Amino acid sequence: MYFDRSHISDEQLLSFHRALLYPRLIEEKMLLLLRQGRISKWFSGIGQEAIAVGATLALSPDEWILPLHRNLGVFTARGMPLEKLFLQWQGSQHGYSKGRERSFHFGSREHHICGMISHLGPQLSIADGIALASKLAGQQKLALAFTGEGGTSEGEFHEALNVAAVWDLPVIFLVENNGYGLSTPVTEQYRAKQLTDKAIGYGMRSMQIDGNNLLEVYHAVTEAKAYALRESKPVLIEALTFRMRGHEEASGIKYVPPALLEEWAQRDPIHHYEAFLQFIGLLDAAGIDALHQELKHQIDDAVNQALTETEPPLVDTGTELGDIYAPLPPAQPAPAVHTTHDTRFINAISGALKTAMEQYPNLVLMGQDIAEYGGAFKITEGFVELFGKERVRNTPLCESAIIGAALGLSLMGYKSMVEMQFADFVSCGFNQIVNNLAKIHYRWGQAADVVIRLPAGAGVGAGPFHSQSNEAWFTHTPGLKVVYPATPADAYGLLLAAIADPNPVLYFEHKALYRSITGPVPEGWHTVPIGKANIVQDGSEITIITYGSGVHWALDYARQHPQLSLHILDLRTLLPLDYEAIYAAVAQTGKVLILHEDTLTGGFGGEIAAWIAEHCFSLLDAPILRCASLDTPVPFAGELEKNFLAKSRLDQCIRQLAAY
Template sequence: MNYTDFKVAQDDKLTLYKAMLKPRMIEEKMLILLRQGKISKWFSGIGQEAISVGVASALSRDEYILPMHRNLGVFTTRKIPLYRLFAQWQGKASGFTQGRDRSFHFGTQDFKIVGMISHLGPQLGVADGIALAHKLKKEKKVTAVFTGEGATSEGDFHEALNVASVWDLPVLFCVENNGYGLSTPTNEQFRCENIADKGAGYGMESHIIDGNNILEVYFKVAHLVRDMRINPRPVLLEFKTFRMRGHEEASGTKYVPQELLDTWAKKDPLANYTKYLLGEKLLTEESIARYKANIQAEIDEHLRKASDEDAIVPNESKELNEVYQKIDFKEVKPISAVANIRLVDAISEGLRQSMKKFDNLVIMGQDVAEYGGVFKITDGFVNDFGKERVRNTPICESAIVAAAMGLSINGMKAVMEMQFADFASSGFNPIVNYLAKSYYRWGEKADVVIRMPCGGGVAAGPFHSQTNEAWFTKTPGLKVVYPAYPYDAKGLLATAIEDPNPVLFFEHKGLYRSLYQEVPVDYYTLPLGKASLLKQGDQITIVTYGAGVHWALETLENNPDIRADLLDLRSLQPLDTKAIYDSVVRTGKLIILQEDSLFGGIASDISAMVMENCFEYLDGPIKRVGSLETPIPFNSKLEQQYLAKSRFESDLRELIAY
């Protein structure tokens, strides 16, 4: 192994040695604890320490790193207190996830480390967002993100590289190619000779580095990041390496030919580097023993501290209260004149005023810049706020959701326009697994709003007409807002943008230009989780939202003899259960109307909650009205038959007569 080609200061050579020695010694201890049942799982990075240590050492302490399972060297090089790492792996409260997630599934703003999720790919897009924030703030910083050769087969890998290239983002994409994605060899993963070859497809600079040579890793990465800070651009690095143990310890290595293991054992990065330093007289056997003794003492001391910590005592209230970041909502009341505007105008106005209020707010989406979005919500925004803050994106929903999360991590706010709510399926993973869970897992907010143009009645067919709110109301950690009026839409959108939690903001396309209302001209907010009582009556409670509100109003106008409470939910998560229960207690009957198909929708949950909490007040069965159990069709007559509107009046009268 060649060390002489890389000019590194003598002191740095010793620092790199000690930085590699520490994770190796920690790992050896953890393998013992794993066999003793004192930790639950371990993903070994033995044989790959030079990559983690070299990259982390080359970056500044205030530059973000997004590591993976086998990057213990990143955490130790950043000097995270070992007892916190040990507590994390033991599921103790002083760990970074308070027992809510295991191993390396955590991050810490204090050390500028952003934790991974098991789906691997989305963190690449998060790195894009972090780097974009640096670029927008004119900070000369690089973001490094790790992944393995297996994850380069994921769509998120390609999306993230493409976005970084198009936007010239200073992201160091570090791929640790150890030859196997769990047990699947690279020849069953891709056909190109090297992963670095994939960079050319994105017009991206790429390099192959010997991942077992600490001086090569450190020297080349340090050189690159110095230049990337001055000339922002993404770089793809392929580190050739090998893991000497299984994907995780339970997997073993039986699928690896013994001769391959023997070959790579001779390339052990720590053993070879130790031999080199001994030859250079930078190390002696005595100094090695001294370094090991110091590290061992540190490990023992911190392990004692973590082990002596009491086990977590489950606290239901604490768990429930830490799914969302707390906000001190202060309602901003309108004080100016009103204007008669459409729903589409109210949303545009609310978004524009939020852009003025928050200079760290970025809008992203397909065609949102000069074109103004397919529904013209952001028409003219580029002239007012510039293309840096109103950003057209490639067609890659997953990477842009992840990039929005990265913007939030790095101190900004993001609004992403999902061109149609239907397309959220292409960004589903980062929404429900990253945005939704980050605060609960390691206390990291997701200051992201995803706008969701949705709904039928416009003959747009199965891929442009879904009202898919139930995909997200099921997921703790997400907020879901679904206004029916321009006044509500403007105020609730402003609140959603102020809220540091992830919000899915549903906008019914059929209401965009068909509905007018007097709306205050200036900025105002409305509380999430407060329903609106539109009509009062003592016969029955009607609970609905979105277009269903207008269907119900039309029905009541056509049937003036019906005395109904009409409750517009406005927000589905949080849900105003008190308003629902109070109304049901007064009227004794409940009908729930939703545009979504019936099974598994919000109506089912509301029905169940009322049965559990208000059963003794009911004078009849709860009735749910939803659309047919089919995809939404294109033909207008088929669509009318599909939609719940066609059945609501008869079901309403049937329940009243019960």
């Protein structure tokens, strides 16, 4: 194995040796502890250390790295103390995730490491957002994301590379090709001759390297970094290596031919590097052995110290629930007197976005066709002229990658708004929302300062894939906030509140309300608190709990039936719910109808009904009824759509309640 030491001093060569050897010896200690039952699980990177170490050494300490579960060398090369790492692996409250995450599924802002999730792909898109933030800020910094050869089969891999290429982002995508995705060989993973060929379709530079050669990895990443920053373009690196242990220790390696193991054992990155250091006279066998012994003692001391401190995490329900969301910043001062003007629902949303863009210079809008075209519904029309294409960004049809990029922007202190052209299309970004955005603050304290706007709902003859009410997909997910305004004033105030909030907020806006509803909207900065319901109409006979289009159905019905005293509660926020307001609304009449446009089975009304049954049973004078749409996809034809919608059964449900 040839080592090119160009531009590397003797001192650096020796420090590189220490950095390469340290994670190997830690791993050997971990495997011993695993056999002793003192740790529960381990994903070994033995044989692959040169990639993680070489790549990390080639970057500046303040450039973000997005590693995987086999990249111990990233964490150690960034100087993370072994004592605390061991506490993390033990599930201790003193680790990096308070016992909430396993092994390397955590991040550290201090060390510019973004923690992975088990889905092998989302971290690639986050790197896009980090690089975009650096570019917007005029910083000469990049992001480096790891994946494996199996991860290149994920859709997110292709989306992330495409976005990085189209937006000219300085990102290094580093593929560790170790021959197997768990037990699946590369012959069953892809048909490309080499993974670097995949870069061709994206107009991206690529290089294939020997991942077991520390200096080759270091030089390749150094060269890729210089190119990426100079040209503001991404690079794909395929590092050839081999995993000498199982996917994780329990899985074993019986599926690997013994001859292949022997072949790669002969290419051990540490043995070859130590032989190189001896060849050039920097170290002899005694010096190498002395360093091994020094590091082993250091590791033993750190582990023994950590073992004395290891204790199970404190079980405090209040703390657990409190860490779901990042704390809110101080509220922006509102004008003492608001000047209001009548505004259509759609213009209220547009006006709120414009106000937010003026308030937050670090706010970036992203979505399909939102720039010059102004979006499918023209909500951002004219924004490019006001704020420029850097902040009002057209995106490729890559919903998942764009949501991931939004999270990357958040890591860099930016705010972002992602527009789904239709709420139905959010399914293509589901993983990023429910597994990355929603959980990241609970996992390692990182806020996801992202708003996703979702034009939703039926009643406009748009058929099954442009009409869904899919809010219940997300109300089940802790860490998200879900709002659904029904009036122009709430559309304005809730959107500004969502953008001010450092947590991920899904903002549902009903398409049928865009140009059909007009109402007074305050000018300037004005927020509606997230998590607070609103009494739309006071009444004494029947309570209707609703949101979105249901508010207007209920009001229309009340106007048509003045003999009934209807109490109408607009939830406005579905997550977190205003339980105090729900309780008061139930107490107001004792008869409750839950009305929503979503389908009945699995609709959010079921959750509200269950809570009322558990907490308000003594207040009820009749069974809780739900009025929802049919359990079918949303049909296209007008008469079928009217029959589908809950509105067509509202009279029947109210009459049924009134009869008790």
